[in-house]
Amino acid sequence: MMGMHLYCIVAAGQAPSRGLRGLDGVRVEGVSAGGLSVWCSAAARRPVVELERVRAHDRVVRAACARVTPLPFRFGQWFPDTDRLEAWLLAGRERYREGLATVSGALEFALRLDPAVAPREAREEAVAAVRPLGESTERGAGSAYLRTLARREAVRAERDRRGEEILSALATRLDGLVRAAAPDAPPVEGSLASVGHLVPRSGFEPYRRAVERFARERTELTVRLTGPWPPYSFVRVPPS
């Protein structure tokens, strides 16, 4: 028997198109059980993580999103044969139905909020806000090291404080426009805040306008919006 690389879970009856190809150009097929279907493709072994394979995985999940909102699998999920895949799907069918209901009719958008000023200036601002440690008579490499640690901690704390304020203000602005929010904790390196939003498909334009208004008002920020994405961040299904 051949193993299967998994792409996403959909309701039964949502079959991949005949020409859809996934990792390594292998045809994507559906394996169904319990009223659900898993889009997958034959793979002799768990796939190696390579950028092109990651993109191929995402392309298949996006192909599913053209018709319905699936539950995407993380890259690399693999079963040694379809029998075990069907058994797994059957055993978890209630969880996955709930998951599909969570994301039904919506897609994910990703926001990154970075300081508009250069990072060095931001660090200087954060340091200026910190009271000096100890007395000027302190000497030695140890004291200098501790001061460096304290400055780094101050910068991190200031970044976290700003990030929390930004996310709170953003949540207020987007109230009623997003179904759910998934902040990255900690945010992507260098960002003040990064968050995924689950946005109803019919509500994308109001969401985008609200984000643009927010960006215009908060000139101290660079706001980067990407999407739509399959709802990777909103899969609230514990692993079996």
Add this chain to the structure above:
Amino acid sequence: MSEANGREGAVDGVGPAELEGMPEIESPLADVALVDLLNRVLDRGVVIAGDVTVSVAGVDLLHLDLRLLLSSVESLGPRGRGVGPRGPTGGAE
């Protein structure tokens, strides 16, 4: 992907052609979108196994920090040599 027009009747309120017109936003910085892609595909979604463990040249690197992996994959490019995931280790979603 394209824009939904909100027709009712399909599995989740969106019919086969509903995505027409929904523009795909691309960040002016390609690396932002790549980070978003890798962050999502490698670190989120349904799991049946736990953390990705990888090997390089046959040497297991257990529980490799995914941020390190993201950095290394970013630098690989489409023809870069990949690292291989290994079997389940448990973990939570």
